[in-house]
Amino acid sequence: MGYSTDFYGFWTLTPALSLAQTDYLQKFSRTRRVKRDPNLIKTDRRLTGIGLSLGVDAEYFVDVEDEDESIVDINLPPGSQPSLWCKWRTNDRAIAWSILGEKNSMDMSNGSII
Structure with a gap:
């Protein structure tokens, strides 16, 4: 026996995000979340444009290069993040669950950075 969970809709953001916040969150959701050594970044x-720190294990780092010496473990999510990919997508006015993510592994914590 299996199950399926479908999510529809979005959360409206009030006030709307700034351009820098939108840019950051879009990049965050498109980059693999890997454990890094913050001292090497x-x-x-x-x-810096939105006033965030790197966080634990550089969990909020998004300025990613293909080869990066700061990576400690490419298969381990950093800090408090539950997975290697953020499954939330945003624009300046709303945030929604990505249809590209695994539907049955919803975790609200990746949405808590807003």
């Missing part, structure tokens, strides 16, 4: 212009 020089800067993240998107983070």
